[in-house]
Amino acid sequence: MPASPPETLLRDLETLLGPRGCTRAADDMxxxxxxxxxxxxxAAAALLSPASTxxxxxxxxxxxxxxxxxxxxxxxxxxxxxxxxxxDGAALILSLRRMNRIxxxxxxxxxxxxxAGAILANVHAAAAEIGRRFPLTLGAxxxxxxxxxxxxxxxxxxxxxxxxxxxxxxGVQAVLPDGSLFExxxxxxxxxxxYDLKQLLIGAEGTLGIVTAATLRLVPAIGSRAVAWVGVExxxxxxxxxxxLEERLGDAVxxxxxxxxxxxxxxxxxxxxxxxxxxxxEPWNVLVETVAPAHAPDARAALEAALGSALEDGExxxxxxAASEAQAEALWKLRxxxxxxxxxxxxxxxxxxxxxxxxxxxxxxxxxxxxxxRYPGARAIAFGHLGDGNVHFNVQPPRMxxxxxxxxxxxxEFVYDLVVAAGGSISAEHGIGQMKAxxxxxxxxxxxxxxxxxxxxxxxxxxxxxxxxxxxxx
Numbered sequence: 001m002p003a004s005p006p007e008t009l010l011r012d013l014e015t016l017l018g019p020r021g022c023t024r025a026a027d028d029m030x031x032x033x034x035x036x037x038x039x040x041x042x043a044a045a046a047l048l049s050p051a052s053t054x055x056x057x058x059x060x061x062x063x064x065x066x067x068x069x070x071x072x073x074x075x076x077x078x079x080x081x082x083x084x085x086x087x088d089g090a091a092l093i094l095s096l097r098r099m100n101r102i103x104x105x106x107x108x109x110x111x112x113x114x115x116a117g118a119i120l121a122n123v124h125a126a127a128a129e130i131g132r133r134f135p136l137t138l139g140a141x142x143x144x145x146x147x148x149x150x151x152x153x154x155x156x157x158x159x160x161x162x163x164x165x166x167x168x169x170x171g172v173q174a175v176l177p178d179g180s181l182f183e184x185x186x187x188x189x190x191x192x193x194x195y196d197l198k199q200l201l202i203g204a205e206g207t208l209g210i211v212t213a214a215t216l217r218l219v220p221a222i223g224s225r226a227v228a229w230v231g232v233e234x235x236x237x238x239x240x241x242x243x244x245l246e247e248r249l250g251d252a253v254x255x256x257x258x259x260x261x262x263x264x265x266x267x268x269x270x271x272x273x274x275x276x277x278x279x280x281x282e283p284w285n286v287l288v289e290t291v292a293p294a295h296a297p298d299a300r301a302a303l304e305a306a307l308g309s310a311l312e313d314g315e316x317x318x319x320x321x322a323a324s325e326a327q328a329e330a331l332w333k334l335r336x337x338x339x340x341x342x343x344x345x346x347x348x349x350x351x352x353x354x355x356x357x358x359x360x361x362x363x364x365x366x367x368x369x370x371x372x373x374r375y376p377g378a379r380a381i382a383f384g385h386l387g388d389g390n391v392h393f394n395v396q397p398p399r400m401x402x403x404x405x406x407x408x409x410x411x412x413e414f415v416y417d418l419v420v421a422a423g424g425s426i427s428a429e430h431g432i433g434q435m436k437a438x439x440x441x442x443x444x445x446x447x448x449x450x451x452x453x454x455x456x457x458x459x460x461x462x463x464x465x466x467x468x469x470x471x472x473x474x
Contacts (some may be wrong), residue, residue: 002069012062017050017051045092061178082433082469094210099213110217119144134217138154150201152430155385157335159429161254171185176459220293222291223292233282241316259334286386303321304321353426353428359423378395390428432469
């Protein structure tokens with residue numbers, strides 16, 4: 001187990017980082033000791049905010065020598081407590097927020113290199129300056145940082161076409177647990193030199209090192225886009241519609257989000273300024289976005305034709321095609337506001353899971369029935385990225401005092417067992433953090449767990465990198 005930080009180490013770090021880079025003030029640290037959802041609360045002897053990779057290396061080397069743990073932190077928007085220290089105060093928080101520069105832009109390489117603390121929205125803006133875009137977006141783009149997105153292998157609404165961060169990161173710079181620097185920022189498309197250390201660090205949640213910068217893949221800017229809200233009879237009909245649109249439109253289909261009637265109803269109830277896109281409430285809906293590059297035919301006309309054909313053949317029951325950017329954003333607001341609307345109903349159980357795409361239509365229906373039958377009065381709301389099998393499977397508890405505290409964990413484990421039985425994963429895009437560490441240890445195949453622990457032990461033998469995350473503490 002990591003040791004508590006000695007006073008000599010803290011003074012050494014204060015000298016290394018200066019007053020802006022090291023604070024022990026309780027008021028300054030308080031906002032960073034609680035996770036975004038308010039579920040986890042920790043303590044730390046100091047908050048370290050380096051301004052350069054060299055300072056990060058200096059921090060890690062000193063902490064490695066002293067055997068003191070570090071908890072890396074970006075935007076602190078983890079959904080699974082992945083950036084919150086434990087309550088014993090033994091770890092130091094290492095914030096990358098000061099390291100927020102865009103280091104380079106290359107239209108020739110279609111690449112951008114950003115430091116770990118760079119905000120996703122600022123990366124989008126930088127790419128736009130050279131006529132490119134970084135094709136990953138999510139609701140927290142105004143606070144999520146590149147280092148956090150890399151470390152959690154974040155997904156988002158464009159995974160259908162471009163994949164998660166694993167597919168979008170060309171190179172990584174990171175400080176390893178002994179303080180050595182891994183220099184891997186070159187934007188190579190092919191590199192066959194044995195084990196891919198970059199891919200080990202992506203999705204490792206800071207347990208194998210501190211990502212300090214990343215080189216990201218860019219794609220051409222959008223010339224036009226089309227957004228539509230489509231009613232369908234079932235998730236199976238939605239998947240059939242997706243495959244039809246892909247056959248007609250190819251890679252133009254970037255987003256395809258499944259939204260059930262109960263999720264839409266919550267949004268209309270709790271989110272001001274929202275309205276139903278279709279005249280008649282449909283049991284299931286999809287939000288679809290297609291794009292076209294500059295100088296290509298308009299995306300809206302192609303989507304309109306494809307949806308018209310689907311309606312004629314009975315593969316969709318109704319559709320609304322946005323006629324302006326304002327209408328397109330209004331449709332996306334309905335999808336992006338589901339989690340906020342659920343909070344309006346009170347505390348809920350959130351499950352970011354994935355199943356094979358072919359299994360998703362049945363899973364969202366049958367798993368919801370199983371949960372509601374086992375826990376009378378509970379309501380399951382399943383929505384998300386149909387094209388990649390990522391389901392946000394959330395459960396609103398019965399209106400019974402104490403149910404959430406007394407039976408919530410049991411209900412979540414029941415959901416995860418259904419996921420594993422369907423050949424799925426208990427974490428699709430938010431990571432494991434501390435919230436799912438015990439569940440991972442219970443549900444993952446032994447051979448896989450053995451390999452993961454062997455990698456952790458080999459790279460971080462002292463266990464100082466984000467302890468308690470990904471791996472459950474014994």
